[in-house]
Amino acid sequence: MRFALFALGLLGMLPCLAQTPAQDFDDLTEADLLSDVTVTATRSRERVFYVPTPTTVITKSQALERTQTSLADLLKGEVGVFVRATNPSAGSPIIRGVTGRDVLMLVDGFRLSHAFMRPNTQYQGLVDSYFIEQIEVVRGPGSVLYGSDALGGITNTLTPIFQANGPRFQIHTDYTSNPAGVSTHGRVNLGDQDFNVQAGLTYRTFGDVVLGQAPNPQVFFPNPGRTVADSGYEFYGLNFKSAVQFTPSQSFTLTAQHSRIPTVSRQDGIIQGYGPNVPSAERGFAPQSRTFILGSYQADFEQTWLDTLRLQAGYQQIEDNRNQRNFSTRPSFPGYGTGTASSNNTL
Template identity: 30%
Template sequence: MRTVGKFTWIVALALALPLAAAAQEQEEEQPAPATAQEGVAQEPPSDAEPAKVVEEDGKRVFEDQLVVTASRQEEYSADIPAPITVIDRQMIEQAQPEKMADLFKEIPGVEIDGEGPFRGIPVIRGFSSNRVLILVDGQRLNNARESTSFAGIQPGLVNLSEVERIEVLRGPASVQYGSDAIGGVVNIITRAPDLSAGEFEVNGDVSYGYGTSADSQQASAYVTGSGQGFAFDVGASYQDATDYKAGDGAHDNSMYTDYTFEDDTVPNSGMTQTALNGNLRFLTGEQGVFRVNLEAVRTEDVGFPGFDPATSGIDISFPNFDRDKLGLAWNSGPVWGLNDVSLSTYYQKVDKESIRNLDFGPYFFSNNYTRSQIDSVGFNAQSIADAGRHRLTFGLDFYEDKIEDQTIADSTFGSSTEVAVPKSHQTGLGAYIQDKIQAGDRLILHAGLRGDTFAFKSEDDPNYTGEPFDVTDSDVSGNVGLNYSVTPHVDLTALVARGFRSPNLQERSFIGLASTGDTYILQNPNLNSERSLNYETGFKVRYDRYFGGFTVFYNDVSDFIALEFLGTDPTTGLELAQFANIDKATIWGVEFDLETLFATYWSVFFNYAYIEGTNEITDEPLPTIPPQKIVLGLRYQRASWWAEASARIVARKDELPTDDPRFEEGYPGFTVYGLSGGYDFPFGLGLIAALENATDKLYSEPFNNRPEPGQNLRVSARYRF
């Protein structure tokens, strides 16, 4: 109760804000959202402003945003009970992030795990890795080969140049998407050309950016054409980064000495990435739309920051990390008495090469080269129908991951060809229905139900030392929620939702040395699904001059999968462990965000998050619970130019698990400042400059023990034609 008491004033202040705003109530109507949605973003209203800020009667005002992730159809964000954040194309261009994950740092309740220009796994409400579902255009990026304990699917497999917007949904979404959506969902929506019935026109843009901290370069080109019911686009990009330089004094600080050179550079922290993408869209009949989407990403020389192979004897890296995808989608528009029928399918291949070479003198070395190939296919069929006060969304999901894995090992003790995960496949089939009920003029009710079944099967593999397996699993999810309009611009929300995660092939079959090099993992195919039951309530504010919301949540989680340590092998001296359902946990917290247009050209934004999590078995804090965080900023906006100053304040955190080796004395807190601005010339040229970590602060993100980049000046130019 002591902890809750400390933050009573925060809750009271947050609850008072919509009441204060209600005194300035203005009657205004929102247009109804479209009933059909293809899963691509609409163009923002201007080049200089985020999509939620529009010009109305000569004034800049907030307009609610259409989102698709929360219910798999277009809805205004105020009409859903869960909190959701939209990062649109203009925000991406103005932020100039080194990697996609940097965009998540300023969202309440969201942090990232991973260093360098490629690695960065979102942590939402204390859940990371495969407990957060990552989608690309509503289709799964998560796959069966990524470990929950040591890695996770990387958003960096999608190049930022092809992204139109990102929707970050906080809280369970298993009714909508099935397994993995316990902590939340990140839906990366790629650019797609607008269809036009007029004369055919071609336009596009080219851009170049440079950053000082890692001597990084980013270049992209995008061309799109549309007219007479047909549209296309083609994009290409290149990104390169060398080892970045940390904040001043990194090497002299005992926390970071082992991970930096004398000039504060973090070794092995660079990478190179190229990407190509393209789309075709055309009308089928009067209202149907067909889309073909191609993506190819090639990532090379991704290092594990902090270890210089030449001096440390440790070389951990990904020489190649590639992704290819072909997607097909069709939306009918209104047909057969339904609002919409949509069909989509995709094929995706992720090809990863990894190196773990250890050289500790003339008498011991251990070199491992691993190649993993994951072939995935997926299919979705969905319909939307209105029946009186009910809007029903119902559909089927199917996906299959096939894995082929091999490790070539060479060590002091000899050579071998090993397989940590056998040639195997994982399939998932789900059926879902959601009902949005207009129960009254002010009340919207939400209810959903989903059933999933899974199969995990290995094939004969002479190099795999574990036992063959053929396992099935199933799960049922549900949710109920409401939105109650206190005024036309303030909604009270409540949601109860169940989430789950079925353990993947990596966890069910892995046998061999962990990437840390000191633990040998034994096989355990008979794992249960992780399950969560989440309760939350709050409010959302959507005024002309105020935009924000408040949420308090409580999540009860059972059958957490983690490594269970079994003791030391007397022959090898290695720790023995296996994946097991060993933890029960509770996580609760509050999230608050508010942005206000307080003067003609000025706006201010603020958000805050506080989260606590406890392992109910050991009565210790959970390892991925972030410290308190405040983000605040001031923005000045004119028609052709803008400027912004911001600060991210992360509190110190002393409550850590006793076995967490990263920071023996807790996570040190930090404050980092940013300055940015841009100018749009009337002939299509736009210039942006951003000074990140303006004071050259030495710090690391909460879940990382390598220092983050120091002062970094990023400049970019973009020409639109």
């Protein structure tokens, strides 16, 4: 299954919309300097301390410090946010008691999710968690600004901003123990403030999940040991971002992303859990991919009725293929063996 989303945006008569924290600190107090900047809650640049809607900002340094197998994992533990997941690559944030189509997910202000999608969504797993500047989480209704799919809240993932004094080449590798995994991200940053390019590659591989000591065998039946079979996965990510500063008040940014997860199983469908039997012999996604292109032009004005003009045009295509193989003879704990898989595999 594939679906594509096109969007054109025009923002005018607004204070300056920027993804980076304010650069002029002359008039800021110490309390201001300790407060992160958000653009999601009000569609204008505001410090979190002054935003009336409960808002959380997860910075890139905080993201690198956290153990995660997908972007959604970075939201775990944040105030008022829970994450529902059916496998290590998928996570659906629950904000104010709702999830799926009632929680809007954005990337650079462009919709990752949409109002007509299914109740639970795993598409944040297709966003590279290493190619981010920050993640903004708005807890509470944002429907006036964003539409009915922002009933419970909003998450907005902002891609990196070029830093002229930053490193030209970066590489990051980390390891996880359960599931056993290795993640590697490399990035090159070239240019200056007038013209710059950022390009990054990410590869992640995870093994099967291993349960704790002496688990209840009925919960993860028909797995014979403590390992949940077929729960590992691989992730490939390609990212590109370029910015051109035409004049001090005019700029254009082009962002392109592609990610792919070849195959991953839904753990809730291949173990018994707390139900009467095992639902499926095979159940999962194969493959999943996301292609994203966003162009953004911005012009700032002084001493006029118009503060900022911003034009955006974006394209996104998500491939969401699923596979399921049922049992001709269902296994059930105890005494029914491993069952017999059907010859029919539904895609």
